[in-house]
Amino acid sequence: MSTEDIDLPTEVLIGNSTTPLGKIYLDWKPQPGNYLEIDGQAYTVLERRHNYQFRRGRYRLSKIVISVQTAQKDPERTYLEGRWIIGDASCIYNAKSEVLRCAVNPAGPCQGCSLREVAPEIEAEN
Incomplete structure (x- = not known):
């Protein structure tokens, strides 16, 4: 840039x-x-x-x-590293993409997903 x-x-x-x-x-x-x-x-x-x-x-x-x-604020979108991504950015399966949510539950939603796992570095911050 x-x-x-x-x-x-x-x-x-x-x-x-x-x-x-x-x-x-x-x-x-x-x-x-x-x-x-x-x-x-x-x-x-x-x-x-x-x-x-x-x-x-x-x-x-x-x-x-x-x-x-x-637009309505979408709880399934997160602003991360200069762009909007779909889904919960703290989950290790999140694709960090504007198009694809994650590998294990691409259709979502993240809320209540039984496969959700918080990344260890994020857990340590909480």
């Missing part, structure tokens, strides 16, 4: 409107389908567009514009 990609200004629009919800700075590039939380409200990213500026003889990414819709 180059220093240009860190803390890019991101304009957030609700749905297809042109009225911005606000401007935030992200250290990651949200993809459609990702979750985003702003002021305690959860949103799903619908679309991402890039704006470029010509500086010093080349085009550089200057800001990102994302269209979002409100």
Whole structure:
């Protein structure tokens, strides 16, 4: 990741409107389908567009514009290492993926799963 990609200004629009919800700075590039939380409200990213500026003889990414819709907070999603993953991140079987929950119970849910095992380093922290 180059220093240009860190803390890019991101304009957030609700749905297809042109009225911005606000401007935030992200250290990651949200993809459609990702979750985003702003002021305690959860949103799903619908679309991402890039704006470029010509500086010093080349085009550089200057800001990102994302269209979002409100979403319910999903207890089955966890923000981990810069991305949203499905399922309980403390379980040793969790795939740490946005697409696949785990190897032993891919359909979920994690709540009440008889195969759930907490990773030893997480147990030690509790």
